Amino acid sequence: MIIHSERGPLAGRRTSSAVAGVTAASERKLALWNIGFAYTAFLIGTFCGLLQVFMRNEMIQLPAWLDYYQVLTVHGVTLALVYTTFFIYAFLITGMSKALGSFGPKVARWSWIGFFVAAAGTVWATIEILSGRASVLYTFYAPLKASGWFYVSLALLIIGTWIISFALIAHYVKWRKANPGIMSPLFAFMTISTLAMWIIACLGVVAAVVFMYIPWAFGWVDTINVELSRTLFWFFGHPLVYFWLLPAYMAWYLVVPKLLGTKVFSDSLARLSFLLFILFSIPVGLHHQLTEPGVADFWKFLQVTLTFMVVIPTLMTAFSLFATFEISGRQKGAKGLFGWVSKLPWNDIRFTSLFIAMVFFIPGGAGGIINTSFQLNEMVHNTLWVVGHFHITVGTPVAMTFMGISFWLIPYLTGRTLTKTTKKLAFIQIISWSVGMLFMSTAQHVLGLLGAPRRTQHSNYSDHPTVLGWFDGFFSNTATLALGGIILFFSAMLLMVIVFRLWLIEPRSEKGDLYAEFPIAESDASATPRWLENWWIWIGIAVALILLAYTFPITHMIQDAPPGSKGFINW
Amino acid sequence: MKKNKNPHEADLRGTLISVLVVGVLIAVMWAAVYAMYVAL
Amino acid sequence: MHLHKFEKIWLIFGIAMLAVFLGIVGVQAFTQGQTPAGGMEKIDPEKVDVTAPFDDPGVHQIDEDTYEVVIKAMAYGYEPSEIKVPAGKEIIFKVTSKDVIHSFTIPNTKVNMMVVPGQVNEKRYTFKEPGTFLILCNEYCGTGHHFMHTEIEVVEE
Incomplete structure (x- = not known):
C-alpha cells in the first residue's frame, strides 16, 4: 500500500484507491508532454499514410521537392517509432508513479532529460529526412548512406529512451529496497520486464550505429560490412515490435480486468509470460533475414525455432484474457458456455477499444507465425503482405490499445472527463479504424500473396500481366487498399479531435468519475514464487540464448567478411 | 453453475472453446499459405 | 504456480x-x-564484373537437367536483361549486387531473394509451366526503385 502526498492543482480532488496511489502532478506533466509529442507524430504520420495510398493509385502527384520514399520514411518513423515510443513512456511513467509512488527529484530530473534527448533526436532525424539527406527508410540499410547527422540523431533518440528507462528502473530499485521481500506491483514488474528487454535489444542497433554507420557516414572509414550491419539491426528490430506490444499487453492484463470488475486471472502466469518475452524476443532477429545469403541455414532455422517459442507467452495471454472475460461474466450471473459474452461492458469505450485490438491480433499473430515459417517466408518477404501484417499487429492491436488508453489516460492526466459526445466520437473513431484497417490490411495481405512489393511507388512494370492482377477483383485491388487508407485517415483525424477535446475542452472531472481514473486491477501475488522477480536469473538466461543464437553467425560475418561496401546516395 | 471464487477452479469451458477456435483459425491460415507455397 | x-x-x-x-x-x-534462398559464397562488390561467374552473366547449361542463371543487380536494373530458360528443368539462380541491397523476386514462384553486396545469393527453382514471368526488386534501393524490373521467359523444353 502506498500512501503519498498529492501535490499541485489536482491535489485533493481524487480519491486514493486502496490498491495503489495516484500519479503525482509533476509526473502528470511529464506524461502529458510525452503524449503531446506522440500525437503530433501521429498527425504527421497518418497524413503521410494518406498521401501514400493516393500515390499507390496514381491519384495525386507530389511536388518536386518531395518524393514517395521520403513520405514513406516519415510515415514509418513517426508512427512506428515516435508515436509508439513516446506514448509508451507516457503510459509507463504514469503507471509507475501510481503503482510505486511519486518520483524522487533525481528520477524526475532524469526522466525529463531523457524525454528532451529523445525528442531532440526525433526532431533532428525528421529534419534530415525532409531535407532529403536521409531517404533511407526507417530500417536505413547500408550501403545506402544518409548524412552522418541522421545516424547521430537516431542514436540520440535511443539514448533518450535509455535515460528514461534507467530513471524508471532506479525508481523501482528504490521501491524494492524500501519494501524488502515483497513482490512488486504487477504494473511495475511488467514495466521493468519491458525496459530490460528494450535496453538489451538496443545494444544491437547502438553498436551498428556507433561503430559502423557513424564512422562510415562521416568518412572516417571507407566501407561498411553490410551483412553485419543488417544482422545487428534485426537483433534490435524484432524485439522492437515486442517493445510496442508489451505495453499493450500490460493494458490487456491489468486494465481490462479492472474494467470488468474482476482481478488479474493469474499473477504468476502474467509475470511468467513477460519473462518469457525477455528470453525469446531477442535471439530471433534472423527470421527477418531468411531469404538472404551470408547466414547458414542451420542458424536461420535455430532462430526460427526460437521465434516459435516466443508464441508461447502469447498463447498464455490469450487464455488469461478469455478466462478474465468468462470469470467476470459468471460473477455477473452469466449462464451456459458463452453467456459471459453478453455480460461484457460493450458500452464502455475503454473496454471495447481494447477488445477489438485483441481480435485483430488473432490474424496478426497467425500471420506472424507464417512469416517466420522458414521457407514460407519466400511467399511473403518484402511483399505488401508484410505491410498488411504490421498494420494488424502494431497498427491495430497496439495502436488501438493506445487509443483506448488515451480515452482515460488523457482525462486522468488533465483532470477532465470524457463526456457523452466525446464518447460517441470515440466509438465512431474505433469502429472506423477497424473498418478501414479491415479493408486495407486484407487487401495488403492478398496483394502480397500476388507478389506486389512493399516500399515501392506505383509502377506498372511495363504493363506485365502480373501487375494487372493487382488492380482486379475486390480484395486483390490496390484501390481497396486506398479505400481503407482513406477511412483510416478519417479515423485518425477524429482521434486528433478527441485528444484535443480531452486535453483542453472537456469539463473538469467530478470525484469518482470513471473516465478520469487509471484502472489497474488487483493482482493476487500471494502464491507467486519469489524467484520470478530475481532479474539476474532471467537476464542471465536471455544473454545465454542470445549468445547461443548469434555468436557463431556474427563471428562468421566478422572473420569471414567480404570486402566492405562504400556508401551510395541513390536519391 | 459453480460459484467458486478461486480462479483456478473456475468454470472456464467457454474459455477453452474460445482459445481452441483461435488455435484452429491460426492452423487454417497457416495451412492455406503452406498449400499455396507447395503449389508454386 | x-x-x-x-x-x-x-x-x-x-x-x-x-x-x-x-x-x-x-x-x-x-x-x-x-x-529459402541463401549461400555462403562471398565476392568483392567493387570487382563483380571481373569475378567468376559474374564476368559472364546469363544462362548456362550445367548438365542435361540443370541450368545456371547468373545475374548482376544494380540500381535500377539487372544484367543480363533478357533471360530465357526451359520449363521443367532445375534452374540455379546466382545473384549479387554491384551497389546497394536489392531483391531478385519473381512473383508467383518461390524465387524471392535478397541481393546483398559482398554476398552471392543462390536459389534452385523449377518452372512448371512456360510463360513470361515478371522479375522485380522489392527492397528499396533509391528513387528509381519502382522502375527496377525485367522479365524471364520460360519456354517449352
Missing part, C-alpha cells in the same frame, strides 16, 4: 500445433532441399 486444467490443455494443443508447423517446414526444408 498453479495452472488451470483447461490452460494445460490449451498450452499442450498450442505447443503441439507449433511443433507440427515447425516439423513440416523443417522436414521439407532439410530433406527435400526446400530451404
Whole structure:
C-alpha cells in the first residue's frame, strides 16, 4: 500500500484507491508532454499514410521537392517509432508513479532529460529526412548512406529512451529496497520486464550505429560490412515490435480486468509470460533475414525455432484474457458456455477499444507465425503482405490499445472527463479504424500473396500481366487498399479531435468519475514464487540464448567478411 | 453453475472453446499459405 | 504456480500445433532441399564484373537437367536483361549486387531473394509451366526503385 502526498492543482480532488496511489502532478506533466509529442507524430504520420495510398493509385502527384520514399520514411518513423515510443513512456511513467509512488527529484530530473534527448533526436532525424539527406527508410540499410547527422540523431533518440528507462528502473530499485521481500506491483514488474528487454535489444542497433554507420557516414572509414550491419539491426528490430506490444499487453492484463470488475486471472502466469518475452524476443532477429545469403541455414532455422517459442507467452495471454472475460461474466450471473459474452461492458469505450485490438491480433499473430515459417517466408518477404501484417499487429492491436488508453489516460492526466459526445466520437473513431484497417490490411495481405512489393511507388512494370492482377477483383485491388487508407485517415483525424477535446475542452472531472481514473486491477501475488522477480536469473538466461543464437553467425560475418561496401546516395 | 471464487477452479469451458477456435483459425491460415507455397 | 486444467490443455494443443508447423517446414526444408534462398559464397562488390561467374552473366547449361542463371543487380536494373530458360528443368539462380541491397523476386514462384553486396545469393527453382514471368526488386534501393524490373521467359523444353 502506498500512501503519498498529492501535490499541485489536482491535489485533493481524487480519491486514493486502496490498491495503489495516484500519479503525482509533476509526473502528470511529464506524461502529458510525452503524449503531446506522440500525437503530433501521429498527425504527421497518418497524413503521410494518406498521401501514400493516393500515390499507390496514381491519384495525386507530389511536388518536386518531395518524393514517395521520403513520405514513406516519415510515415514509418513517426508512427512506428515516435508515436509508439513516446506514448509508451507516457503510459509507463504514469503507471509507475501510481503503482510505486511519486518520483524522487533525481528520477524526475532524469526522466525529463531523457524525454528532451529523445525528442531532440526525433526532431533532428525528421529534419534530415525532409531535407532529403536521409531517404533511407526507417530500417536505413547500408550501403545506402544518409548524412552522418541522421545516424547521430537516431542514436540520440535511443539514448533518450535509455535515460528514461534507467530513471524508471532506479525508481523501482528504490521501491524494492524500501519494501524488502515483497513482490512488486504487477504494473511495475511488467514495466521493468519491458525496459530490460528494450535496453538489451538496443545494444544491437547502438553498436551498428556507433561503430559502423557513424564512422562510415562521416568518412572516417571507407566501407561498411553490410551483412553485419543488417544482422545487428534485426537483433534490435524484432524485439522492437515486442517493445510496442508489451505495453499493450500490460493494458490487456491489468486494465481490462479492472474494467470488468474482476482481478488479474493469474499473477504468476502474467509475470511468467513477460519473462518469457525477455528470453525469446531477442535471439530471433534472423527470421527477418531468411531469404538472404551470408547466414547458414542451420542458424536461420535455430532462430526460427526460437521465434516459435516466443508464441508461447502469447498463447498464455490469450487464455488469461478469455478466462478474465468468462470469470467476470459468471460473477455477473452469466449462464451456459458463452453467456459471459453478453455480460461484457460493450458500452464502455475503454473496454471495447481494447477488445477489438485483441481480435485483430488473432490474424496478426497467425500471420506472424507464417512469416517466420522458414521457407514460407519466400511467399511473403518484402511483399505488401508484410505491410498488411504490421498494420494488424502494431497498427491495430497496439495502436488501438493506445487509443483506448488515451480515452482515460488523457482525462486522468488533465483532470477532465470524457463526456457523452466525446464518447460517441470515440466509438465512431474505433469502429472506423477497424473498418478501414479491415479493408486495407486484407487487401495488403492478398496483394502480397500476388507478389506486389512493399516500399515501392506505383509502377506498372511495363504493363506485365502480373501487375494487372493487382488492380482486379475486390480484395486483390490496390484501390481497396486506398479505400481503407482513406477511412483510416478519417479515423485518425477524429482521434486528433478527441485528444484535443480531452486535453483542453472537456469539463473538469467530478470525484469518482470513471473516465478520469487509471484502472489497474488487483493482482493476487500471494502464491507467486519469489524467484520470478530475481532479474539476474532471467537476464542471465536471455544473454545465454542470445549468445547461443548469434555468436557463431556474427563471428562468421566478422572473420569471414567480404570486402566492405562504400556508401551510395541513390536519391 | 459453480460459484467458486478461486480462479483456478473456475468454470472456464467457454474459455477453452474460445482459445481452441483461435488455435484452429491460426492452423487454417497457416495451412492455406503452406498449400499455396507447395503449389508454386 | 498453479495452472488451470483447461490452460494445460490449451498450452499442450498450442505447443503441439507449433511443433507440427515447425516439423513440416523443417522436414521439407532439410530433406527435400526446400530451404529459402541463401549461400555462403562471398565476392568483392567493387570487382563483380571481373569475378567468376559474374564476368559472364546469363544462362548456362550445367548438365542435361540443370541450368545456371547468373545475374548482376544494380540500381535500377539487372544484367543480363533478357533471360530465357526451359520449363521443367532445375534452374540455379546466382545473384549479387554491384551497389546497394536489392531483391531478385519473381512473383508467383518461390524465387524471392535478397541481393546483398559482398554476398552471392543462390536459389534452385523449377518452372512448371512456360510463360513470361515478371522479375522485380522489392527492397528499396533509391528513387528509381519502382522502375527496377525485367522479365524471364520460360519456354517449352
